[in-house]
Amino acid sequence: MNRRELLRRGAALVLATRLGRLDEAFASTRGTLDALVEFVVADRKLAAATTPRLVRTLDRFLPGPQPLSATAASILDGAASQVKPGRTFAQLSRAQRAQAFAKIESLPEDAAGSIRFLVGNLQQLTAFLAYSTTRGWRLARYAGAQHGHNDFKGYWRA
Amino acid sequence: MRDVIVVGAGGGGPVVAKELAARGLDVLLLEAGPAWNDPEREWSHNENTANNPATGIFRFGPGDRTQAPWARDLPQNCFVWQTAGVGGSTLHYFGNSPRAMPDAFPGYDELIPYYEWVEHTLPVQTAAMGTKEELFLHAATRIGLPTQTSKDISRAACRPQQNAILQPQGTAGKTNKAKQLVYPRARGCTFCGHCPQGCFLPLKAPLNLKAKRSTHVSYVPMALTADRWTHGRAATLVPDAFAVKVGAAGDSRSVTWRNTRSGSLTTEDAKVVVLAAGPVETPRLWLNSGLPNPNDQVGRGLTDHYLDFVVGRFTHFTGSGRGATSAARADFPGYGCIEQAGVAPGLQAQGLSDSNVPGNRLAGARLERFLADVDRLIAIAVITDDDVLPQNRVSLSDAMTPDAHGPIARVELRGRTPATLARRDYLASRAIALLKAAGAREIVRMNWAPVLLHIHSTMRMGAVVGSDWESLAVERVFVADNSALPNALGGPNPTLTTQAFATRTAERIFVRYFGGDPWVGRESPVSSVDDSVTHAVVTGL
Numbered sequence: 001m002n003r004r005e006l007l008r009r010g011a012a013l014v015l016a017t018r019l020g021r022l023d024e025a026f027a028s029t030r031g032t033l034d035a036l037v038e039f040v041v042a043d044r045k046l047a048a049a050t051t052p053r054l055v056r057t058l059d060r061f062l063p064g065p066q067p068l069s070a071t072a073a074s075i076l077d078g079a080a081s082q083v084k085p086g087r088t089f090a091q092l093s094r095a096q097r098a099q100a101f102a103k104i105e106s107l108p109e110d111a112a113g114s115i116r117f118l119v120g121n122l123q124q125l126t127a128f129l130a131y132s133t134t135r136g137w138r139l140a141r142y143a144g145a146q147h148g149h150n151d152f153k154g155y156w157r158a
Numbered sequence: 159m160r161d162v163i164v165v166g167a168g169g170g171g172p173v174v175a176k177e178l179a180a181r182g183l184d185v186l187l188l189e190a191g192p193a194w195n196d197p198e199r200e201w202s203h204n205e206n207t208a209n210n211p212a213t214g215i216f217r218f219g220p221g222d223r224t225q226a227p228w229a230r231d232l233p234q235n236c237f238v239w240q241t242a243g244v245g246g247s248t249l250h251y252f253g254n255s256p257r258a259m260p261d262a263f264p265g266y267d268e269l270i271p272y273y274e275w276v277e278h279t280l281p282v283q284t285a286a287m288g289t290k291e292e293l294f295l296h297a298a299t300r301i302g303l304p305t306q307t308s309k310d311i312s313r314a315a316c317r318p319q320q321n322a323i324l325q326p327q328g329t330a331g332k333t334n335k336a337k338q339l340v341y342p343r344a345r346g347c348t349f350c351g352h353c354p355q356g357c358f359l360p361l362k363a364p365l366n367l368k369a370k371r372s373t374h375v376s377y378v379p380m381a382l383t384a385d386r387w388t389h390g391r392a393a394t395l396v397p398d399a400f401a402v403k404v405g406a407a408g409d410s411r412s413v414t415w416r417n418t419r420s421g422s423l424t425t426e427d428a429k430v431v432v433l434a435a436g437p438v439e440t441p442r443l444w445l446n447s448g449l450p451n452p453n454d455q456v457g458r459g460l461t462d463h464y465l466d467f468v469v470g471r472f473t474h475f476t477g478s479g480r481g482a483t484s485a486a487r488a489d490f491p492g493y494g495c496i497e498q499a500g501v502a503p504g505l506q507a508q509g510l511s512d513s514n515v516p517g518n519r520l521a522g523a524r525l526e527r528f529l530a531d532v533d534r535l536i537a538i539a540v541i542t543d544d545d546v547l548p549q550n551r552v553s554l555s556d557a558m559t560p561d562a563h564g565p566i567a568r569v570e571l572r573g574r575t576p577a578t579l580a581r582r583d584y585l586a587s588r589a590i591a592l593l594k595a596a597g598a599r600e601i602v603r604m605n606w607a608p609v610l611l612h613i614h615s616t617m618r619m620g621a622v623v624g625s626d627w628e629s630l631a632v633e634r635v636f637v638a639d640n641s642a643l644p645n646a647l648g649g650p651n652p653t654l655t656t657q658a659f660a661t662r663t664a665e666r667i668f669v670r671y672f673g674g675d676p677w678v679g680r681e682s683p684v685s686s687v688d689d690s691v692t693h694a695v696v697t698g699l
Contacts, residue, residue, distance in 0.1 A: 040511065042526040053206075061212035063226050094522070102516040105235070110572075113233025120235030120607055123519050125211075127511035131529065132205035132504025140503035140532040142479055145203035147359055148339040148348030149480040151288040152331025156295055156318045156486075158305030 028090075029055075032073035035090035039097050040126040043139055050130040057129060072122060075115055079103045160186045160428040162667065163413045165401045165443065168246020169653045170639040170660040171434030172377035173276070177664035179384035179393040181674060186394050186426060187381060188415055190435070191242030192221030193397035194249075194374060197358035197365075205504035208355035209250070216241040216250045216356060220418040221398050230438065231555035231568035235514060236608040238569065240436060244397060245374030247436070250354045251653060252484040252499070253322040253370045255282040257309055258655045259491055259543070259648025265625065271679045272658040273309070277320075278683045279380075280371040282654065285319040285485035286326050288349060289477030290536055294486040294498045297596035301588070303488055311650070316488040319497070322371035322654075323347050323482050324687065330360065330369075331481075341367065353483035354501060366686050366695045376686040379695045386694035387684060399424075402563050404431055404447040406632045416563060430634045430667055434660070437613040437641035441552045442567040444617070450631040455621040457552035461646035463494065463612045464574060464582050466540035466605060467509045468589040470598030471528055478535045479503075488588070493581045494543040494649025496589045503532050514607040528602070536596060538589040541612070542582040543649040545575040552616050571608050612652050617641040626666040627659060634671065638663050 034051050041047040058069040073089075079100040080089040089100060104112075104119045130136050137144055162178055164171045167189035175187045194200055201215055202208055208215050212227055218240045219227030230238060241249045257273055260266045276282070285291065298316035299305070306315035324346035329338045331349045339348050341363035348359050348369065357370035368375045384390030398418045405412035405425075414425040433440045441457035478500040487497035501509070507529055510520040520528055529535075555568035586603050593601050617623055617637045622630060627642045629635045638660040640652050647655055661678060668674040684690065 038522075040521045040525065042523040057210060057212045060226060062229070098517060105514075105516040109234040114231075116235040117232045120514075121237060123521060124237070124508045124511040127507035127521075127525065128209075128504045129206065130504075131507035132209075132502070136507070137503050139526065140506070140529045142503050142532050143334075145352070146334060146350055147336045147361065148330060148334060148344065148350050149288075149477075150331070150333050151349050151477050151480045152326050153287045153289065153292055155284060156287050156291065156305070158299075158307070 029070045029073040031090045032076050032088060033069060035097065036076060036122060037126055037130070039094065040123050041130045043135070046130050046133065046135050046139065049133060049135065050126060053129045054126055057125065072118055075104065075119055076100060160184050160426055161672065162186070162430045162432060163188065163426060163428040164432045164434055164638070165413060166190070166246065166434035166436060166439070166639060167244045167373065167378060167395065168434060168436055168639060169248045169373060170656045171432065172373040172381055173657045173660035174432050174434065174638045174664045174667070175393045176377045176381040176384065177661055178668060179381045180388050180390040181668050182389070182391045183668070183672060184391060185381065186396065186428070188399040188401055188413065189244050189395065189397045190400040190418065191244070191397065193244050193395065197356060198361060201356045201358050203350070203352045203355050205355065205502050209505065216243070218242050222419055229558065229561060229566050231558045231566055233568065234571055234608070236571060236610060237512070238438070238610040240438070244378055244395065245372040248372035248653065249356050249374060251372070252353050253482065254484055254487070254497065254651040255280070255320050255322045255654040256487070256489070256495070256650040257311065258650050259311055261491070262648035263619070263644045269658050269662070272661045273654065275661050275678050275683045276654060276657045279686055280322045280376050281685050281687065282320050282322050283325050285321045285323065285482055286331060286347060287318065287485065288481035289475060290481065290498060290500050291318065291486040293476055293536060293596050294592070297592045298488050300595040301591050306489065311489045311491060314488070314490045316486070319485050319487050321482060321485065324367070324369045324371070347482055349481040351480045351483070351500065351502065354505060364692050364696050365699065366691050371686070379699060380686055380691055383691070383694035383698040386698045387688070387690040400563050401435065401443055402446065404433070404443060404449060404635065406449060406635060409634070411634050421562070430636065430671055432636045432638050432663070434637070434639040436639050437616045438552050438567045438569060440637060440639055440641045441616045442554065445554050446564040449635070452631055453621065455618070457616050458548045459546040459615045459618050459621065460550040460552060460569070460571070460613065461544045461546055461615045462571070462608055462610050463646055463649065464542040464544045464578060465609045465611060466542070466582055466586055466603065467512070467537065468540060468586055468593065468601065468603045469510060469535055469537045470593035470596065471600040472534045472536065472597060473599055474534065476534055476536050478537065479532050484539070488592070489650065490585060490588065491648065493584050495541040496538050496585055496592070497541065499537045499539040501537070503529060506532055506535065506537065509537065510602070510604065512606050512609070513604050515605045518605055520602065528600070536593060536598070538593065540582060540585045540589055541649050541651065542578060542585060544578040544646050546615055546618070546645050547573050547575065549573055569610070614640040614643040614647070614652055615645055619644040627663045628666070636663055636667060
């Protein structure tokens, strides 16, 4: 069993036992990840550009017949169905999405360690991918990649 | 048969390779990642290009970046930040080179000459000040911290970092204009603010005169030109070579490695083998090789400084994204350290979105507001002296399929002592006090999930290796990376201490197995920026 399979089976097993129904969990990966990105990134243009980068990064991180992005989406949708039965992550309000994250982040690591690893990194990876773009840098008023700055003040004297 | 095979060209392995090549031994240096022959062309300041964990230049994966990164079994919320390639994690490190807390392990005083040797060789220099450093240190003074003026930590105090970064000279640090930032007009740190994206500046500088002293620009070039700058023998570097087995039969030692591009296997024999693949891969290699583990301590006792992140938002310019990423710090004996960490927006956003406490991450409008001007932030990394626990460990995964290099490493973090948690809280409180004193308008403490940036003690001294870092179970096999550290060093960043130990290890190897004499304290070290090395690098690489 490779890591992808572990994650897939782990997601199914643990969520089935701890979060309940998974039959609604395989909704649109893109829609779910769009909702994840919107949760992390407020700027609409930046969010729209981030989802494809997130999918690419996840799927390159662990390539296989079942993309890691789909696994991530199914876990989020599984948690969403526990917050609001019958809903996917994309169909939740912002507060409910936070609750879905909290549910996953409260899973015990000894039983759901791989899920905690994957979901634990989703928000920060999304934030990294968004704010490492030109638009993200502009939003952060970052001067951009430069070979140097005029900020040398000398040496510290107590 | 080689004299010595060193497995891993990260922070520690090249130190052994350079020292023994300078003594005239036949040294083979293996590196699993790529060689990076032309950093000005191959690297980028773009954060995603450099640091994306799946596709980035500085990832833990093969040099062929069309391939996936190498897998680890990580059964908890955590992030492992390691780089494969010549230079290893010193490619993305901040260059911080403090000595350990003096009471962190027995024999600190005996290590001081080795510290001095490394500090001269890299070299380590007092960090230059920019806006963010002045704010940090003035605030530290306001909360009652004196300035530490010696390299040895003697009390709770603040100080400019001792960094493996060349001080700015010429136009460096004095202009934003790229055309004026070319060597030799610019020398040393140009204040670009991109330490985590590697350092290929100043442009046109010889490799050994780049500002940040990763082993890629210091120890490795010296090892490869040891026949030119001294009367040694040039070491042989083989990149893209993932070691899969260490053999030990009688007095014979061997290493088998897999070429990550072709898949071919090669085995060479040596009189001595030095493992320096890092604190995750060294115990993995040991266990995959079937080497003795009589007390079941291989892989156990992992420490990681249980890093945390405290960030203040200001109404005025802080210069957070400019200059060396971390050029000011405060040390608290008995607790650990805090240091400023000014990174570009992508990594800043990543840090603000990480937490082990549900609901504590910054996201959406709050993240955007907090990050509305990266140059009005001061970020502080909390570096905790965390205790050794046997259940925090590296082992072989039985849940995941082995890769082409054998069973993969499983990294488990299963507990923290109450003392570790208390130290972390104390240090975070000092960081918050410092930011308040600096005038922060808003402060967030992220309570990070484990970020494995400083990883140590998985082959720890006293349990797996002896005081000279030779295996207690297999003679002629040594360790020379952070895994052999006995603990978390009291909190200070580990690279310099590992490099000092690695220097001592090289000396012990030379004396014990090659009949030579020790040299530290008897000879003068040659700096990696010495003209003789520059000449050797320019003419010999």
